[in-house]
Amino acid sequence: MNAFWIILTGALVATSCGLLGTFLILRKMAMVGDAISHAVLPGIVIAYLLSESRDVLPMLIGAAALGVLTTFMIEFLYQKARLQIDASIGITFTWLFAIGIILISLYAGQVDLDQDCVLYGEIAYVPLDLWITESGRLLGPRPVWILSGVLALILLIIILGYRGLKITTFDPEYAAAVGISTVFWHYLLMSAVSVTTVVAFESVGAILVVAFLIVPPATAYLLTEKLHNMLLLTVGLGILTAVSGYYLAVWIDGSVAGAMAVSSGVFLLLAVLFSPSTGVLTQRFRQQAIPVPAQGYKER
Amino acid sequence: MSDFFTFSDPNVRLVTAGTILLGISAAIVGTFTFLRKRALVGDAIAHAILPGVCLSFMITGEKHPAYLLVGAVLAGWLSLLVMDYLSSRTKLSTDTAIGAVLSVFFGAGILLLTSIQHSGSANQAGLDQFLFGKAAAMTQRDIWVFSGVAVVLLGLVLAFFRSFKLISFDPAFAKSIGLPVRRLEFLLSTITVLAVATGIQAVGVVLMAALLITPAAAARFWTDRIQVMILLAAAFGLLSGLFGSWISYTAPSMPTGPWIVVLLSMIAVVSVVVAPKRGIWARLRLQRSNARKIRQENILKAFYGIGEAADAPVATVAVDMLRQQRPFEDIALQLGLRELVKKGLLHKHKPGSYALTPTGLQESRRVVRLHRLWELYLTERMNYAADHVHNTAEAIEHVITPEVEAALLRELDHPILDPHDAVIPYQNPSKPSAS
Numbered sequence: 211m212n213a214f215w216i217i218l219t220g221a222l223v224a225t226s227c228g229l230l231g232t233f234l235i236l237r238k239m240a241m242v243g244d245a246i247s248h249a250v251l252p253g254i255v256i257a258y259l260l261s262e263s264r265d266v267l268p269m270l271i272g273a274a275a276l277g278v279l280t281t282f283m284i285e286f287l288y289q290k291a292r293l294q295i296d297a298s299i300g301i302t303f304t305w306l307f308a309i310g311i312i313l314i315s316l317y318a319g320q321v322d323l324d325q326d327c328v329l330y331g332e333i334a335y336v337p338l339d340l341w342i343t344e345s346g347r348l349l350g351p352r353p354v355w356i357l358s359g360v361l362a363l364i365l366l367i368i369i370l371g372y373r374g375l376k377i378t379t380f381d382p383e384y385a386a387a388v389g390i391s392t393v394f395w396h397y398l399l400m401s402a403v404s405v406t407t408v409v410a411f412e413s414v415g416a417i418l419v420v421a422f423l424i425v426p427p428a429t430a431y432l433l434t435e436k437l438h439n440m441l442l443l444t445v446g447l448g449i450l451t452a453v454s455g456y457y458l459a460v461w462i463d464g465s466v467a468g469a470m471a472v473s474s475g476v477f478l479l480l481a482v483l484f485s486p487s488t489g490v491l492t493q494r495f496r497q498q499a500i501p502v503p504a505q506g507y508k509e510r
Numbered sequence: 511m512s513d514f515f516t517f518s519d520p521n522v523r524l525v526t527a528g529t530i531l532l533g534i535s536a537a538i539v540g541t542f543t544f545l546r547k548r549a550l551v552g553d554a555i556a557h558a559i560l561p562g563v564c565l566s567f568m569i570t571g572e573k574h575p576a577y578l579l580v581g582a583v584l585a586g587w588l589s590l591l592v593m594d595y596l597s598s599r600t601k602l603s604t605d606t607a608i609g610a611v612l613s614v615f616f617g618a619g620i621l622l623l624t625s626i627q628h629s630g631s632a633n634q635a636g637l638d639q640f641l642f643g644k645a646a647a648m649t650q651r652d653i654w655v656f657s658g659v660a661v662v663l664l665g666l667v668l669a670f671f672r673s674f675k676l677i678s679f680d681p682a683f684a685k686s687i688g689l690p691v692r693r694l695e696f697l698l699s700t701i702t703v704l705a706v707a708t709g710i711q712a713v714g715v716v717l718m719a720a721l722l723i724t725p726a727a728a729a730r731f732w733t734d735r736i737q738v739m740i741l742l743a744a745a746f747g748l749l750s751g752l753f754g755s756w757i758s759y760t761a762p763s764m765p766t767g768p769w770i771v772v773l774l775s776m777i778a779v780v781s782v783v784v785a786p787k788r789g790i791w792a793r794l795r796l797q798r799s800n801a802r803k804i805r806q807e808n809i810l811k812a813f814y815g816i817g818e819a820a821d822a823p824v825a826t827v828a829v830d831m832l833r834q835q836r837p838f839e840d841i842a843l844q845l846g847l848r849e850l851v852k853k854g855l856l857h858k859h860k861p862g863s864y865a866l867t868p869t870g871l872q873e874s875r876r877v878v879r880l881h882r883l884w885e886l887y888l889t890e891r892m893n894y895a896a897d898h899v900h901n902t903a904e905a906i907e908h909v910i911t912p913e914v915e916a917a918l919l920r921e922l923d924h925p926i927l928d929p930h931d932a933v934i935p936y937q938n939p940s941k942p943s944a945s
Contacts, residue, residue, distance in 0.1 A: 235602075240609040241550050248716060291782045291790055296549035297727040304720035305775035308768035315765050330620045417557065417716070418620070421613035428606050464625035471617020478610060482600055490599065 215337040215351050217456050220470055222357035223410045224448025226364050227422035228430075230403050232437070232444050235427050236379050237399075241296075242284065243423045245303035246400065247407040247416050249280040251310030254408060259317060266356055270405050277404025278397060280306060307416075331415030333466045353413055360409045364402060368441070371395070376437055414467040421471035425478050426451060432481040432488055447477055514759050522759060528648040528656055529751035529766060532712045533721060535660040537747030538667055539705040540722035541740045542698055544730070545678040549723040550605065551593065554612040555706045556718035558589030560619025563640050564626060573636060575655040579707055582640075586703035589615050616715070643714035645755065645766035652711070659708045663701055667740075674698055675736055712751075713767030720771040721747070728778040731785035750774045804908050805846040810855065810874035811881070812836045813866050814935075826865045875935040881907040882928035882935075883918045889929040890922065896929040 234243045253276030254269055261268035280302055287298035341352040349355065368375065377385045378395040385392055403423070410419045430443035455470030462469065483491045517523050543552050562585025563578050570577045589611050596607035623637060639647075667674065673694050676684040685691045702722075710718045729742035754770035786792050812835040817823040829847070832838065838846075847864060850856040855870035866874060884903040888894040894902075910918075928934055 235606045238603050238605055240603070241605040244609050244612070287782070291731075292788075293727060293730075293782070294544075294547055294549075296547055297544060297723050300549040300553060300719045300723050301727060301775060301778055304717050304724070304771050307716050308720070308771035308775070311765060311768040312772065315763055315768075318763070417613060417616050420609055421617050424606060424609040425614060428602055428610050431602065431606075432600060459621070462621060462625050463628045464621040464623075468617045468620030468622075468624060471614055472621055475610070475614030475617065478614070482596070488601060 212337045213456065213460075215354060216333055216466060217452050219333055219336045219351070219354055219357060219413050220452030220455060220466070221449045222354065222361055223414055223419070224422045224426060224452050224470070224474075225445050226357065226361045226406045227410065227419060228426045228444035228448040229364055229368055229441060230399065230406060231423035231427040232430070232441055233375055233379055233399055234403065235424060235431060236437070240424045240428075241299055242281065242400075243403055244420045245284065245299045246277045246280050246404050247419045247423070248303045249306035250276045250404050250408050250411070251307055251416065252276060252313055253404075254411065255310055255313040255317070259313075259320060262320070266409075269408055273404045273408035274401045276306065277400050277407075280404075281397065281400045330418055330465055331411060331413050331467050333413040336413055353409075356409055357413075360406055364406065367398065367402060371398070375399070379437075414470070418467045418471045421474050422448065422451075425471070425474040429474070429478045429481045432478075432485045435487075447474075451477060514756050522755070524648055524650065524653055525645060525759075525766070526752060526755045528653050529645050529712050529755050529770065530748050531653075531656050531660045532709045533725075533747035533751035533770065534744045535663045536705050536709040536718075536721040537725035537743040538740055539663060539701050541726040541729070541736070541743050542674055542678050543702055544723050544726035545736070546698075549719065549727075550608050551590070552702060552706060552722040553719035554593060554608045554615075555586045555589055555703055556710055556715050557612045557619075558615035559586050559703075559707055559710060560616055560640055560715065561585050561622055562588075563637065564619055564622035567637060568622070568626065575652055575711075578640075579655065579659075579704075582707035582710075583700070583703050585615070586707060587700070590699055590703070640710055641715055642765075643710065643712050643717070643767040645712045645758070645770075648711075656708055656711075659704055663705055666697070666701055670694065670697065678736075713770060717767055717771045720774055724771070724774040724778050725750075728774070728781040731781040731788045746774060746777050750777065800908075802846075802849065805842050806850055806853075806855075807877045807908055808836065809838070809843065809846045809850060810866075810870065811877050812838075813856075813864075813870070814874040814878050817866070818932075823871055824866050824868075826859050826863050828863045830862075872937065875937065877907055879935050880910045880915060882932060883915070883922065883925075884910070885930070886922055886925055886928050886934070887918055899929065 231240075231243065234240055250273045253272035257268040257272030260272075283302045283306075284295075284298045287293045287301065288295050291298075293301075336351050336353050339352045341349045341355055343349060374385075374390050374395050377388075377390055378392045382392045385395075407416070407419050410422070414422065426444045426447040427440065429447050430440045433443055434440050451470055451474040454476075455473040456466055458473055459466040459469035481489070483489055486492060513519070514522060517526065540552070543549060559582040562581035562583070564581075565585075566577050566581025567573060569581075593604075593607050593611045596602050596610065597604040600607075602610070623641075626637065636644075673684070673689055676687075676689060677691055677694050677698070681691055681695075684694075706718055706722065709721045713721055725743035725746040726739065728746055729739045732742055733739050750770045750773035753773055754766050757769045758764045758766040781789070783790050784792075809832065812832045813827060814823070815835050816827050816831055817825055829843070832843065847856065847858075850870065851858055851864070855867055855873055856864045857867055858864050881903045884906055885896075885899040888899040888902060889896050924936075925934060
């Protein structure tokens with residue numbers, strides 16, 4: 211039963227992250243996602259301190275606020291201070307993350323978070339965090355419920371906002387011309403990324419969440435050209451990653467989240483090598499096997 | 511405070527020496543990383559080092575910093591190759607490649623690390639210093655290794671300074687003059703991996719990127735010269751290392767690494783705001799002084815236009831007439847009039863009406879002259895239609911320097927009329943150029 215809950219948690223994280231990550235990598239904002247996943251840390255700590263609990267709502271609000279702040283700081287350094295984009299991202303997230311770590315050290319007694327957990331989470335504890343109603347009914351692990359709620363929210367955003375997200379992703383100028391606000395969709399996406407990061411934080415940590423955000427969508431991107439297919443493929447790959455990662459972790463006796471990141475990497479490697487359209491080996495094989503027909507024949 | 515700064519405590523000496531050494535070498539190497547726009551690559555290398563460290567521990571069974579360093583450098587190198595491959599040979603963009611390599615390598619590292627921890631090896635405790643840094647727990651042996659690395663890094667940077675500078679700013683040019691660009695890039699990358707692999711032990715995986723690029727980014731705001739930039743970055747690295755160790759000395763619960771990064775970020779923010787020329791404040795001031803100049807010159811032009819039409823250059827003009835002459839914004843107009851009175855270019859006769867002073871007249875003639883000269887230049891030399899030149903001239907009249915004016919006069923041979931047959935006003939109206 212524990213294995214089921216752990217795999218389910220992994221699959222939920224992978225699905226939520228993958229759906230958002232698809233839009234991140236198409237917008238060439240993969241590293242902004244990375245930055246947000248680190249920068250929400252002070253938001254989580256402050257939410258802990260203010261609400262003195264592990265309630266979900268304050269955390270989500272804290273996270274969304276920090277996510278927007280991160281995006282805003284990056285934009286400020288890039289546009290107003292005219293710093294190059296990589297440095298703007300690097301300075302912003304390291305600064306916020308450092309503040310988060312300092313806050314954790316400062317209030318070590320009051321904040322139930324340790325540094326290991328921040329970096330790679332502990333998905334193996336998920337089945338222990340049970341949700342029991344007041345009448346004593348057992349409803350299964352709390353994180354699974356929270357993650358399902360967030361996934362529902364993300365699905366809602368993507369289904370209702372499909373047109374807006376798609377147009378602002380592929381052709382921001384056209385979007386502006388037909389009156390779709392790029393700023394709105396940008397900040398909505400960033401808030402969704404921060405909320406997802408925070409919810410995934412406990413189970414997979416700040417860095418491995420990046421693996422789920424970036425690697426399955428990147429793999430899907432190598433396999434298809436259509437946004438629709440890419441989203442579906444990403445979800446499928448995310449679930450495969452969660453299942454195979456779990457068994458890899460059991461085999462090696464190591465961190466489940468780490469193993470899931472590794473197995474997502476393996477799928478990416480396979481796609482790089484064998485993708486039917488762009489795979490390195492596929493192309494090489496094709497070049498050798500099939501002679502390219504000449505365009506018409508010249509007279510000799 | 512005095513306890514700390516006498517450095518009498520050997521532990522204080524060790525920690526401070528270590529953080530300063532790491533801070534300075536990372537800042538110097540980071541200057542090139544920054545200039546080559548590879549800040550996030552540095553971040554990825556920091557994460558990718560972990561599996562190398564774990565593997566080298568699994569193979570040697572020892573935690574000697576030198577062995578671990580070898581594993582770290584190899585893994586860092588492999589990650590660089592994979593990133594380059596993904597971004598150049600597949601359709602993935604550079605930042606996707608960086609993010610994918612960063613997270614997968616780190617995941618592999620975590621998997622190995624937890625596996626080692628679960629195996630119960632007695633010797634493994636402390637491997638996680640690579641995750642979080644261990645500035646406060648540095649040993650004599652660490653310091654020797656760090657010093658050795660720092661000396662090698664500095665030596666290489668000094669020896670190859672000119673080549674590194676060239677491949678950072680202009681790799682194409684470097685190639686064209688016959689430099690072995692690929693080999694130099696390899697060397698520079700190796701130096702970066704080395705700096706990351708040592709620096710990570712002071713601040714940990716996540717914050718390493720800051721040690722590498724924040725000092726350089728801050729220094730960039732103060733100077734355009736790479737030598738000065740490197741020295742400044744090194745100084746920032748030194749200061750934050752020093753005060754970071756001091757903070758965690760006075761408040762032992764405070765972690766050194768994050769404080770170093772927070773201090774560096776503060777230095778960067780101060781630089782962003784107050785640095786002369788490139789700083790935000792300096793740029794805002796320049797913008798405002800330009801806006802003021804344009805505002806005043808437009809008002810002077812309106813005065814000249816009214817005076818020209820009435821054939822009475824210094825006649826008293828009511829504010830309403832100015833508004834008819836040119837659609838001013840109310841606030842801008844009031845502000846501009848006040849500024850011009852203060853500068854002695856206008857005098858105020860009664861509320862709401864003004865006249866040009868002699869210097870004001872001179873100045874207004876100058877602006878109108880530039881406007882009309884430019885219009886003439888556009889029609890005569892650039893084949894613009896006469897009805898298409900006004901807007902361009904409106905913009906450029908405010909920025910033409912006396913040198914450009916002289917050149918225009920020479921080029922057009924001191925013309926009398928502009929394309930709209932208006933007289934071009936010269937400084938001394940009594941003797942227009944010989945016609």
